[in-house]
Amino acid sequence: MTLHLLLGDCLQVLPTLPAGSHDLVVTSPPYNLGIAYRTYDDRSSRAEFLDWCQQWAAEVKRVLTPDGSFFLNVGAAPSNPLFPHQVLLALTDELFVLQNTFHWIKSITVQTRSGESISAGHFKPINSKRYVNDCHEYVFHLTKTGDVPLDRRGAGVPYQDKSNIARWGHTGGQDLRCRGNTWFIPYETINSRDKERPHPxxxxxxxxxxxxxxxxxxxxxxxxxxxxxxxxxxxxAKRMGLAHFTGIELDDHYLAVAKERLETLL
Ligand SMILES: C[S@@+](CC[C@H](N)C(=O)[O-])C[C@H]1O[C@@H](n2cnc3c(N)ncnc32)[C@H](O)[C@@H]1O
Structure with missing residues (x-):
């Protein structure tokens, strides 16, 4: 894998990358919700923040191939529920088309067929009379045209009812169906936040x-x-053996941790 881990402000670094040099962008920007990052100040006016998002997103668009996909992860705070939608409106005004909306579910409780309740995943409980615990974030799938083909079954799940495999022609006999737009992806359980996840x-x-x-x-x-x-x-990228990865980070300590994580990967 060609690996470029670059220290700097993405507004300055992105313009140095060739146009159309990447076919996939997956990222999570700061949320302007006052998170205590080491270097970046996560508090500015909403208008300034949205303007900044449009600036880096324009560069993302330039660097992306015509059939590329941009997966943008954004969450809200219970007291700031419109935030993800404001970012989305800013980025789809002139730059991108919203092709899919995914819900990253961090924690869920379901009832099994036998009636048992099972809870899975982690969330940060909040103490409030008016807000419920926030157990999800968005992943907006943005493209240049709105009609970029995806490998729905590549990211699919097995059929619950196997008789559907033969019943429906579109399965092609494969035990895989499109997963849909709810992704239950829990955080990995950790023992020490400082050592195992030294980032907010x-x-x-x-x-x-x-x-x-x-x-x-x-x-x-x-x-x-x-x-x-x-x-x-x-x-x-490393785990999946991808051809090329570029990462940009403003903070030297976070970047150093990223490099260490990659080195310790088998
Ligand atoms: C939400 S976090 C991303 C965390 C990452 N997805 C992970 O799993 O480690 C946002 C990151 O953007 C960095 N950042 C903020 N402004 C930046 C900029 N202008 N250029 C590059 N990185 C920046 C922050 O230091 C922070 O680490």
């Missing part, structure tokens, strides 16, 4: 892997993450 806002490696599978270009994929953090997307 990461996404799971499995979230990126899911985007790569859906993108459907396999090992040929050239993946970019302009807000690398501690390198979860780079870990996904």
């Amino acid at each position: 806002a990461t996404f799971p490696v499995a979230l990126v892997e899911q985007c790569v599978r859906l993108h459907g270009k396999g090992e040929e994929t050239r993946l970019l993450d302009p807000f690398l953090g501690i390198g979860s997307s780079a870990v996904a």
Whole structure:
């Protein structure tokens, strides 16, 4: 894998990358919700923030191939529920088309057929009379045209009822169906936050892997993450044996952690 891990402000670094040099972007920018990053100040006016998002997204568009996919992860705070939608409106005004909306479910409770309740995943409980615990974030799938083909079954799940495989012609006899737009992806359980996740806002490696599978270009994929953090997307790229990965991060310590994570990967 060609690997470029670049220290700097993505607004300055992205213009140095060739146009059309990446076919997949998976990223999670700061959310302007006052998160305590080491270097980046996560508080600005909403208008300034949205303007900044449009600037880096225009560069993402330039760097992306015509049939490329841009998976943008954004969450909200209970007191700031419109935030993801405001970012989405800013990015779809002139730059991108919203092709799919995914819900990254971090925690869920389901009732089994026998009536048992099972809870899975993790969430940060909030103490509030008016807001419920926030157990999901968005992953907006943005493209240049709105009609980029995806490998739905590459990211699919087995049929619950196997008789559907023979019943429906479109299965082609395969025990795989499209997973849909709800992705239950829990954070990995950790014992020490400082040692194992020394960053206030990461996404799971499995979230990126899911985007790569859906993108459907396999090992040929050239993946970019302009807000690398501690390198979860780079870990996904290495684990999946992708051809090329570029990551950009403002903070030298987070970038160093990303490099360490990659070195310790078998
Ligand atoms: C939400 S976090 C991304 C975390 C990452 N997905 C992970 O799993 O580790 C956003 C990251 O963007 C970085 N950042 C903020 N402004 C930046 C900029 N202008 N250029 C590059 N990175 C920036 C922050 O330091 C932070 O690590």
